[in-house]
Amino acid sequence: MNKSVLIKKVSSVDTQFELKEGAGSDAVHTTPIYAYAVCKLHTDSGIEGTGLAFTLGTGNILVCQAIDYLSKHIEGKEINDLMANFGSTYKVMTDDPNFRWLGPHKGIVHLALASVVNACFDLWAKSKGVPLWKLLIDLPPEHIVNTLDLSYLEDILTREEAISLLSKQATTKSERLNILQTGYPGYDTSIGWFNYSDDKVRANIKKAMDAGFTAMKLKVGSADSQRDIRRAELVRKTAGDKATIMLDANQQWHLPKAIEVCKALKDINPYWIEEPTHPDDVNAHVRLAKEIAPVKLALGEHVPNKIIFKNFIQSGCMSFNQVDAVRVGGISEFITISLMSKKFGIPVVPHVGDMGQIHQHLVLFNHIAMGHEALFLEHIPHLKSHFKYPVQIIDGYYKVPQHPGMSSDLKV
Amino acid sequence: MNKSVLIKKVSSVDTQFELKEGAGSDAVHTTPIYAYAVCKLHTDSGIEGTGLAFTLGTGNILVCQAIDYLSKHIEGKEINDLMANFGSTYKVMTDDPNFRWLGPHKGIVHLALASVVNACFDLWAKSKGVPLWKLLIDLPPEHIVNTLDLSYLEDILTREEAISLLSKQATTKSERLNILQTGYPGYDTSIGWFNYSDDKVRANIKKAMDAGFTAMKLKVGSADSQRDIRRAELVRKTAGDKATIMLDANQQWHLPKAIEVCKALKDINPYWIEEPTHPDDVNAHVRLAKEIAPVKLALGEHVPNKIIFKNFIQSGCMSFNQVDAVRVGGISEFITISLMSKKFGIPVVPHVGDMGQIHQHLVLFNHIAMGHEALFLEHIPHLKSHFKYPVQIIDGYYKVPQHPGMSSDLKV
Numbered sequence: 001m002n003k004s005v006l007i008k009k010v011s012s013v014d015t016q017f018e019l020k021e022g023a024g025s026d027a028v029h030t031t032p033i034y035a036y037a038v039c040k041l042h043t044d045s046g047i048e049g050t051g052l053a054f055t056l057g058t059g060n061i062l063v064c065q066a067i068d069y070l071s072k073h074i075e076g077k078e079i080n081d082l083m084a085n086f087g088s089t090y091k092v093m094t095d096d097p098n099f100r101w102l103g104p105h106k107g108i109v110h111l112a113l114a115s116v117v118n119a120c121f122d123l124w125a126k127s128k129g130v131p132l133w134k135l136l137i138d139l140p141p142e143h144i145v146n147t148l149d150l151s152y153l154e155d156i157l158t159r160e161e162a163i164s165l166l167s168k169q170a171t172t173k174s175e176r177l178n179i180l181q182t183g184y185p186g187y188d189t190s191i192g193w194f195n196y197s198d199d200k201v202r203a204n205i206k207k208a209m210d211a212g213f214t215a216m217k218l219k220v221g222s223a224d225s226q227r228d229i230r231r232a233e234l235v236r237k238t239a240g241d242k243a244t245i246m247l248d249a250n251q252q253w254h255l256p257k258a259i260e261v262c263k264a265l266k267d268i269n270p271y272w273i274e275e276p277t278h279p280d281d282v283n284a285h286v287r288l289a290k291e292i293a294p295v296k297l298a299l300g301e302h303v304p305n306k307i308i309f310k311n312f313i314q315s316g317c318m319s320f321n322q323v324d325a326v327r328v329g330g331i332s333e334f335i336t337i338s339l340m341s342k343k344f345g346i347p348v349v350p351h352v353g354d355m356g357q358i359h360q361h362l363v364l365f366n367h368i369a370m371g372h373e374a375l376f377l378e379h380i381p382h383l384k385s386h387f388k389y390p391v392q393i394i395d396g397y398y399k400v401p402q403h404p405g406m407s408s409d410l411k412v
Numbered sequence: 413m414n415k416s417v418l419i420k421k422v423s424s425v426d427t428q429f430e431l432k433e434g435a436g437s438d439a440v441h442t443t444p445i446y447a448y449a450v451c452k453l454h455t456d457s458g459i460e461g462t463g464l465a466f467t468l469g470t471g472n473i474l475v476c477q478a479i480d481y482l483s484k485h486i487e488g489k490e491i492n493d494l495m496a497n498f499g500s501t502y503k504v505m506t507d508d509p510n511f512r513w514l515g516p517h518k519g520i521v522h523l524a525l526a527s528v529v530n531a532c533f534d535l536w537a538k539s540k541g542v543p544l545w546k547l548l549i550d551l552p553p554e555h556i557v558n559t560l561d562l563s564y565l566e567d568i569l570t571r572e573e574a575i576s577l578l579s580k581q582a583t584t585k586s587e588r589l590n591i592l593q594t595g596y597p598g599y600d601t602s603i604g605w606f607n608y609s610d611d612k613v614r615a616n617i618k619k620a621m622d623a624g625f626t627a628m629k630l631k632v633g634s635a636d637s638q639r640d641i642r643r644a645e646l647v648r649k650t651a652g653d654k655a656t657i658m659l660d661a662n663q664q665w666h667l668p669k670a671i672e673v674c675k676a677l678k679d680i681n682p683y684w685i686e687e688p689t690h691p692d693d694v695n696a697h698v699r700l701a702k703e704i705a706p707v708k709l710a711l712g713e714h715v716p717n718k719i720i721f722k723n724f725i726q727s728g729c730m731s732f733n734q735v736d737a738v739r740v741g742g743i744s745e746f747i748t749i750s751l752m753s754k755k756f757g758i759p760v761v762p763h764v765g766d767m768g769q770i771h772q773h774l775v776l777f778n779h780i781a782m783g784h785e786a787l788f789l790e791h792i793p794h795l796k797s798h799f800k801y802p803v804q805i806i807d808g809y810y811k812v813p814q815h816p817g818m819s820s821d822l823k824v
Contacts (some may be wrong), residue, residue: 107519
């Protein structure tokens with residue numbers, strides 16, 4: 001099926017969700033409200049594209065207004081025409097003269113771009129009646145690269161190199177289709193939000209392990225590091241030596257403090273320590289990584305664009321790449337960053353501002369078409385009831401989604 | 413005078429200005445509209461604080477809305493109380509839980525912060541009936557540092573170190589007060605906007621030299637590098653061997669192209685080459701600086717915050733620091749970045765999104781109180797008629813402003 005679908009109108013929706021007590025809390029965001037700046041593509045064909053950018057609270061409306069402004073670049077376009085060479089439209093949107101100064105390529109205008117770009121990918125898959133992962137793994141390498149904007153990456157990833165990387169992986173693609181039988185492994189982020197009591201953390205660990213998870217994450221970054229250490233020990237003790245435990249400081253530490261606390265946290269054998277300090281500070285992460293080796297750093301949740309990702313990737317301090325497609329410039333930039341990451345041998349383990357809805361498609365693509373290791377995908381359940389087709393996790397594995405599109409439609 | 417002045421209400425104004433044909437054009441912004449997101453502080457005392465953030469065009473209204481949101485942090489405060497420990501209010505504003513995710517510390521929310529912070533400094537100076545430069549050079553080092561937020565800089569600039577740097581400079585301050593007699597040297601940015609014809613460039617150079625300028629800037633970054641080279645040669649030939657000539661590519665080149673064209677531009681002996689490539693790309697600037705030495709790089713116009721400045725400063729590729737107080741988080745962050753720059757021996761030569769109105773105060777402070785070299789300050793005349801107290805340049809020197817505040821009041 002390759003139906004012609006015209007984007008007649010673009011609209012935005014400011015959608016916000018209160019969370020249950022303590023849920024979503026971290027060292028920096030103590031009482032978060034989860035919010036989506038939704039981009040809707042209304043068409044002549046009875047189907048609708050839905051894009052998401054994830055934010056926290058009040059400022060979400062500004063992202064929606066920026067979506068409204070960007071809509072002029074795609075209104076009136078036929079979706080298959082648009083996606084045939086989407087990289088060039090992407091570049092026009094990122095360099096829009098009224099918006100470029102407000103970034104460039106970061107902050108509110110870039111979050112808005114994410115939502116618009118994601119809506120286009122969703123509509124594209126729906127227009128073909130297939131789930132996004134299926135659309136993406138079947139695309140020829142040239143076509144995938146046509147959806148990307150590789151400008152400013154010429155020093156490390158040319159168009160030719162991107163195509164050749166994908167073409168090489170295509171020869172072994174069939175071996176990796178097995179993942180469609182098993183599903184993609186998940187890990188549980190919600191055992192230890194920052195404000196949860198010890199008892200609640202213990203109970204959540206048991207629940208997670210009963211549900212089949214073997215990997216889980218604890219929020220750290222307390223003003224009192226003894227609290228961090230005590231809670232981390234509690235998780236290790238409760239989950240056992242075999243469990244994979246990640247620690248997440250949500251940017252709370254300055255460099256000297258990060259060195260001190262990360263060294264103290266070594267003993268619980270963390271799989272990674274996440275966002276130890278300011279997400280723009282490449283140098284600080286490089287120094288920290290050296291000081292605390294062999295403990296590894298995961299980061300990328302708040303890295304705004306492919307340029308700063310390039311710097312982190314080149315620097316050697318990023319052991320796990322947590323790029324989030326509802327934060328960087330959408331799926332197009334997510335794929336670009338995944339390609340750079342693959343070239344440098346760094347696994348992509350996305351942060352899931354989308355609660356895994358979209359990323360369950362993207363990690364399948366990354367594994368099957370790009371040859372990334374199928375490590376595991378973050379799972380956050382708090383918004384499950386708001387999605388039309390919520391992710392399904394069975395025995396700790398994401399079930400492969402089968403409905404058309406990228407599972408981003410909300411009930412509201 | 414130390415009048416009590418209460419901030420009763422904060423408002424924002426979206427102010428936009430059309431420019432004459434070709435003025436303001438560069439390789440990336442071809443038909444700019446200059447815009448200010450203005451923050452107004454209304455008080456109980458018949459005086460008003462005016463802050464500015466500079467943007468280009470439509471998106472300016474989003475910055476104004478973000479100003480409206482931030483206003484809650486300063487409404488109801490007395491200005492001298494507020495400024496006694498302004499660094500802590502600054503930190504609360506940058507880490508506002510509804511806005512932090514939208515940066516952090518970059519893009520629209522950070523531009524809004526700039527305008528709010530600048531309004532506070534303006535009101536503070538007005539409440540004392542002195543020009544901002546005078547207020548700042550008379551402050552004790554501890555008080556200056558109290559207006560700053562040094563978080564995430566602990567690895568290179570502690571509070572104690574900042575105070576000690578200023579205290580040391582205070583002992584030689586009197587020697588540098590001479591600048592108040594001569595005024596601060598200026599350079600002319602408007603001889604060679606991107607869209608200007610060769611004839612217009614020639615005529616502008618003559619005009620600039622007749623007006624006493626010995627330093628001037630040409631926009632480069634053409635798709636056809638031969639045009640850049642021809643125009644640069646034209647400027648050198650017209651201005652003569654003694655003139656100081658800067659070249660500005662406004663982020664247009666990718667790294668391989670930047671290396672190629674900068675090498676070709678060496679022959680005209682540029683004082684610096686400005687913004688050669690993407691402003692987030694520290695690694696690319698480091699490689700470029702090595703490849704084209706002894707040609708030097710100027711950058712910072714689009715570097716969003718102190719963290720990325722820290723990375724550039726540490727990297728060694730930044731020979732001139734062009735931090736702009738109407739783009740980073742206002743005067744507070746400008747001073748913070750100037751301190752780091754001083755420690756690393758890098759001159760501060762601000763980009764003037766404010767047309768030099770505010771920066772004429774800040775470079776006097778940087779020179780007198782911080783010991784920065786009084787190099788020169790960019791001059792852009794296009795909005796002169798819109799300011800209540802426009803900068804005055806005589807024989808190529810900024811005359812020292814004498815009215816209370818920081819010269820940011822607009823006529824509208």
